[in-house]
Each structure stands twice: as structure tokens, then as C-alpha cells.
Amino acid sequence: YSALWYQRRVHGRVLHLKGCPSLSAMKVQAAKELRTQSKDTLLKQLTEFKTELAQLRVAKQTGGAASKLSKIRIVRRSIARTLTVLNQKQKNNLRKLYKGKKHKPLDLRPKRTRAERRALTRYESRKRTVKQIKKANAFPKRVYAVRIPTAAQVAK
Numbered sequence: 001y002s003a004l005w006y007q008r009r010v011h012g013r014v015l016h017l018k019g020c021p022s023l024s025a026m027k028v029q030a031a032k033e034l035r036t037q038s039k040d041t042l043l044k045q046l047t048e049f050k051t052e053l054a055q056l057r058v059a060k061q062t063g064g065a066a067s068k069l070s071k072i073r074i075v076r077r078s079i080a081r082t083l084t085v086l087n088q089k090q091k092n093n094l095r096k097l098y099k100g101k102k103h104k105p106l107d108l109r110p111k112r113t114r115a116e117r118r119a120l121t122r123y124e125s126r127k128r129t130v131k132q133i134k135k136a137n138a139f140p141k142r143v144y145a146v147r148i149p150t151a152a153q154v155a156k
Helices: 021-025 031-035 039-061 066-098 114-118 122-126 130-138 151-155
Strands: 005-010 013-018
Touching: 031 066, 039 066
Parallel strands: none
Antiparallel strands: 005 013
16 A cells, blocks of 8 residues: 555444545544543534534535545444443432432433332341230241251161
């Protein structure tokens, strides 16, 4: 390849983009790096990506270069990645806010199964009525003393 070709690896595939310095210069940030940034910078970055996507879509309709068309996918993925990180940050902040509180929003509660969510708690299942307590005291569980035979008695 000549110096005009740029390689871009996306999900295991190598895209060869001829004469597209803007795409090779645009660094796709990993979610790990995005998590360290503040909410304001992420929102600013998101608006930049959205305006860039709008421009690329206009270029697509007007018959733009193939390099711009391949860039659409990368920008869409970047938007999705940024939104994912923003949502994760928001949910983590909510978890911190509701930690230790009695009532939590449904999406912050543990999922489990439907039956487990509706089952009695340990405290509720161990509770007894007055009648059950009186009955248990009046008729305790019978304990029998059973003598274990020795080896000599077994031999007889």
C-alpha cells in the first residue's frame, strides 16, 4: 500500500481507507478511558459526535467519498459507547444515593426470579401465631432415649 492508504481495524476486520487522514487521526476511545472523564466532557463529546454524524449523512446523500461512508459506522459506535458510559455513571450514582435506604427504585433492586421476589422473607417465614406458640409449648417434640447395644450383646 502507498502512503495514501490507512488501515483501520474494526471488530477484527481491517478496513483500508484511501486518503482519509481525518479518520486515521480520529482516535476511538475505549470505554475504560471514557469512564475517567466527567459528565460535562462526555456530553460535549456526544454533541460533537452527533453533529459529525449529521454531516456524514449529508455527505452520503450528496454522493460523498467512500471514506466518509465508512466513517458513519465508527461515529455511530462512538455515540453508543459514550451513551453507555453516561448511563452507567448515572446508575452508579443512583446506587450510591439509595444505598442503605429501605425503598429503592425497581431497576436498582436485585432481579432474581419472579417467585423469589414474591416469596416470604426469612423473618416472615419464621414468625409464629400465639396459637402456634401455645401448641408447641403444650406438645413439645418427643425425644426418645434409645440404648445402643454393645458388641457383646450383638454377638449373643
